Amino acid sequence: xxxxxxxxxxxxxxxxxxxxxxxxxxxGPRHEIRDVNVSTVLRxxxxxxxxxxDQSKVLPTDSQKQTAYAYAKKPGLQPVEDxxxxxxxxxxxxxxxxxxxxxxxxxxxxxxxSVDGAEHDHTWTRQGxxxxxxxxxxxxxxxxxxxxxxxxxxDLVILKSTGSEFAGFLTDEFTVLEPTPDRMLATSLVARxxxxxxxxxxxxxxxxxxxxxxxxxxATYHSKALQQTLFEMGKAVLESFPLLxxxxxxxxxxxxxxxxLGRFGIENRGEVYYAxxxxxxxIQATVARADAPDAGQAWEQ
Numbered sequence: 001x002x003x004x005x006x007x008x009x010x011x012x013x014x015x016x017x018x019x020x021x022x023x024x025x026x027x028g029p030r031h032e033i034r035d036v037n038v039s040t041v042l043r044x045x046x047x048x049x050x051x052x053x054d055q056s057k058v059l060p061t062d063s064q065k066q067t068a069y070a071y072a073k074k075p076g077l078q079p080v081e082d083x084x085x086x087x088x089x090x091x092x093x094x095x096x097x098x099x100x101x102x103x104x105x106x107x108x109x110x111x112x113x114s115v116d117g118a119e120h121d122h123t124w125t126r127q128g129x130x131x132x133x134x135x136x137x138x139x140x141x142x143x144x145x146x147x148x149x150x151x152x153x154x155d156l157v158i159l160k161s162t163g164s165e166f167a168g169f170l171t172d173e174f175t176v177l178e179p180t181p182d183r184m185l186a187t188s189l190v191a192r193x194x195x196x197x198x199x200x201x202x203x204x205x206x207x208x209x210x211x212x213x214x215x216x217x218x219a220t221y222h223s224k225a226l227q228q229t230l231f232e233m234g235k236a237v238l239e240s241f242p243l244l245x246x247x248x249x250x251x252x253x254x255x256x257x258x259x260x261l262g263r264f265g266i267e268n269r270g271e272v273y274y275a276x277x278x279x280x281x282x283i284q285a286t287v288a289r290a291d292a293p294d295a296g297q298a299w300e301q
Contacts, residue, residue: 009050013301015041015102016064023077031122034077037106038084040064041301042091044098057097064091079203080105081149084136092138092145100139100297106154107132129155132207133192137297148298151203152192153211159186159254161270164223184273185223186254189214193237193247194298201243210244213237226253226283234287245295246288253281 017039025032042064048054071087084103091101108131110124133152140146167179191214195201217236223229234247256273 009047012046012050013041013043014046014058014061015039016061016068019065019068021069021072021077023072025076025078029121032078033110033124034080035108035110036072036077036080037108038068038087039104040068040087040091041102041104042095042098043100043102044095046097059091059095059098067091080107080132080134081136081151081201081203084134085138085147085149085198088136088138088147089145092141099141100137102135102137102300104136105134107134129157129188131155134203135192135298137300139297146296147198148296149195149198149201150192150298151195151207151210152190153207153214154190156189156191156211156214157186157254158189158215158218159184160219163219163221164226164229166225182270184256184270185218185226185229186256187226187251188254189218190250191233191247193241194245194292194295195243196245196293197243206241206243210237210241213240226251226281227285230283230285231287234285238287238289244289245292246286248284248286250282250284253283255280 019038019040021036021038023034023036025034042059045057048056049058067090068087071083071090075083075086077083084105088101088103091098109127111127112119113123113125114120131154133150133154135150135152137148138145161184162182164183164185165179165181166183167181169177169179191210193210213236214233217233218229221229221232230249230251234249237247238244255276257276258268258270259272259274261268261272
């Protein structure tokens with residue numbers, strides 16, 4: 001089939017990706033640190049920049065970078081969701097061609113160094129690989145303005161040495177996997193949760209509570225499959241935090257295989273494993289409330 005219709009510009013957006021910002025709070029002898037990676041993206045009346053090279057409505061990406069750093073000072077990065085909301089609202093409210101703005105923040109955790117059993121006031125060690133994530137979208141002007149907030153965690157590496165099985169699965173002529181009543185279960189979890197509200201939230205406490213709930217269910221729920229574990233984790237989070245509309249989970253199955261020590265005359269009773277990094281099963285699920293408010297532009301890039 002040959003198409004002959006006019007060629008037009010469709011969806012478009014632009015922004016400044018991965019601004020690395022470290023903010024130190026020096027309000028007293030005990031300092032605080034917030035370490036983030038900030039990306040901004042703007043949508044609006046930018047068609048002429050693409051079709052005619054006219055930049056008169058384009059706020060430079062460098063200006064977006066400078067604004068991200070300035071807003072790290074005031075209003076500041078505590079917490080990161082409020083920072084992202086303020087930054088996104090600035091672009092929509094104060095830059096006329098912008099109709100919506102998205103701000104994504106990755107936050108890297110630091111732990112205080114202990115000296116003689118006491119936490120040091122201004123020295124930390126980096127924690128990892130876990131990353132806290134936040135994503136904010138603000139769209140519309142004035143009374144028509146709406147905002148959406150998505151919190152999350154990435155690379156939450158978690159493992160349990162028992163309490164998981166995998167059996168009764170569908171087989172075909174290519175199936176060689178043996179069922180097992182007891183296996184190690186490990187993953188590097190990515191979880192993102194959409195808030196039903198954007199005001200009056202204790203963002204830091206909510207993040208800590210959701211993370212703890214995810215880990216607790218993973219640890220204590222006897223799993224017949226990683227799919228089942230993900231659903232139970234998502235269900236538990238929504239039950240514990242009524243301010244959430246939905247949660248999306250993605251979990252690579254980090255396989256651990258019993259290593260064959262029998263050829264050396266050594267018995268291996270689930271004690272020595274080969275940790276395979278690839279290929280891996282990738283299990284994903286969305287758990288939502290039946291009455292969740294519409295997601296709107298929350299998940300748009």
